[in-house]
Amino acid sequence: MSFLANPFLPARWFKLPERLEDGDAAPAQNALANLMDPFGVGRAAIDYWRDGVERSILYWDVMRERGNQYLEHMEQTKPNVLGFKTEVLVDGRTLARPTNYELLRVLPPEGVHIDPAKRPFVVVDPRAGHGPGIGGFKPDSEIGVALKAGHPCYFIGFLPYPEPGQTVEDVVEAEVEFLRHVIARHPDITEKPMVVGNCQAGWQLMMAAALEPDVFGPILIAGAPLSYWAGERGKAPMRYTAGMAGGSWSTALTSDLGNGWFDGAWLVQNFERLNPANTYWKKQYHLYANVDTETTRYLEFERWWGGHVVLGGDEIQYIVDNLFVGNRLSTAQLVTQDGRRIDLRNLRSPVVVFCSRGDDITPPPQALGWIRDLYEGEEDIVANEQTIIYCLHDTTGHLGIFVSGSVSRKEHSEFTANMDYIDVMPPGLYETTISRASEREDAELIERDYLLEFSPRDFDELDKDVQHRPEDDRRFATVARISEINLGFYRLYMQPWVRAMVTPESARLMRRMHPIRLGYRLMSDRNPLTVLLPTMAQMVRDNRHEVTEDNPFRTLETLVSDQIVSNLNGFRDLRDGATETAFLALYGQPLLQAAVGLYGDAHVHRRRPGAEPEHRRFIAHRQQSLREKASQGGAPEAIVRSIIYVLGGAPATDERNFKRLRASRAKLDSQVSLCEFKRLVREQFFILKLDRDKALATLPGLLEGESNEALDRHLQQLTQVFAASGALSENGAERFEQIKMLFDQARQKPKAISKASSASVNSDTAQAGAKRAAPAKRTGTKPRPKR
Structure with missing residues (x-):
């Protein structure tokens, strides 16, 4: 029987008599097993138990490796998860307005040829709680696709801690300076760089392009929220967060407790709470169930997911007040410190918006709603000489938009291959669709595996994805007013006391004790309870007994896991539904709206700037x-x-x-x-x-x-x-x-030529010229030329 080889039980306990260890031992064992367990249930249970014990040991050893990886990553001066070698070109700390950002040149891998005549390609990574590198995480990534196409590639990343006094406007100016440096490195290329902004970096790039449009080529924003009040009811739970927390005062409190720094782990925790089934069970169970094959992939992703960074208190407060709560970017209400209005209508580069219906962090209404906020219709887009293209994926999640290899090989490859075409497309609103070349009748005319098509769209078609509700605007405007009131009360009555109590040491301890960070530390070699895990895991690997998929107990395990996921999803739906109902009821109250001066206001300070x-x-x-x-x-x-x-x-x-x-x-x-x-x-x-x-x-x-x-x-x-x-x-x-x-x-009529003397030739030519110069009579027939 298979359980006789169990590495955790002494072999002498199951040693057979000498007569059964001869050539006919196996038939004797099978006969005994069939007699004791005629249906094989016992043997299946023992096999499953042994496999479960081995998987558990391997799983916890992977958790130990994850913790060690986290500590090693966080102790680096410039941690990132880029899968390509780079060199630093410009350090943002040396600029006139210092920031923790830096411009890197991506060195092409061996065997990849870069065409110096091609347009530069710049990827900007999001700084929303995680460290840099997700845009070049693996070969099939945004950077990998551009390198394969022969483009010089650059990467704008950042360091874990901001510079003292750093602001969002400083970061925007730094990115503009980086792009100017890229342009200066390619003086023979007339096209401006194509720039890709993922998630948070997308709206940051749009701000920069609105202020300095001349340094940008085509802009691709992937999973980037720009219209924060927008959202489909039942599918956008994050937009209610500020209202249920009473505004942005909690952001200020968290920054004050961090001694002026905001721990990005809090943002990551908000993302994880969106999908409790994946966070608390599905992701971990997938590793446990496939621990023999999933270890490398899991650790690679966790290296980025656990690489938390810190934001400045002023930065995160600006973001929450002006974007998440105030929604001032998509309505051209943001003004810089030197008095410049940030109006996205100033963009002169084509903008490609890539989003997904499966994204619960940046759903399509938040990615596309800014178009409706700014323009009255597609004619208004044309009048502003703007080209806006959007692409909707059906299923991929937020991270899949810029992490998934299948998305990179399809959508991002097509965007990169067609960037020159996008750059000369006439102004207007377009939607892209991607079809497989092999499934088309004209496949011989298509150079790659897919064909990217652009279809003109109007605002009626756009509204099917944006689903704008004017009554919701008044609710979110009420949240913005209440947020300002609560923030004022906090700054007046609580902030001085909080700042007086906080020290650099207490702020550092609070970051170390964050539940997410603490989970990594506890399962690492720094915990003495994990000292036996490496030895036990190696023993399992040397004598692994993996159960087959047809084992009934393994099937039962899968069913139980699916039930747990279903229950957690049900809890999520119940929670989100209750939150939405409470939000709509509370902030839809006419009395509350009137108390903050918004009841009866037709515009609720969201007036479309295009109507001026x-x-x-x-x-x-x-x-x-x-x-x-x-x-x-x-x-x-x-x-x-x-x-x-x-x-x-x-x-x-x-x-x-x-x-x-x-x-x-x-x-x-x-x-x-x-x-x-x-x-x-x-x-x-x-x-x-x-x-x-x-x-x-x-x-x-x-x-x-x-x-x-x-x-x-x-x-x-x-x-x-x-x-x-x-x-x-x-x-x-x-x-x-x-x-x-x-x-x-437009063709010229043949000149009249005579065979008479030169005098008559000149005379005839003059007469013919006079006839051509005189207006023709409307006789219904055209005068025939002389021959």
């Missing part, structure tokens, strides 16, 4: 200016306008159309620089958008003076451009025929 009269005048002036430009320009404007008009006939666009645009730019390279080409694309799109009839009617005038041979070359060029990725759609082909007719109207 001066902004309307700006849009009207811009539209009039573009209408006047419809008849200005030459052949480059005519060609680009023709391309946009023909390609605009399709309901969606993708990278194959970018091939056409790129081919067009190659044809115009001798006349138009890359920056000028981008300006042409956007300007001609606006002209067609504002008045398509006038844009087409003035097209022949743009070609005036071009010879017939030049016009033939232009038409041949357009034909090659449109054929770059297959045949045009039926609508596109019809539009191309219309363009050909407009080009023919």
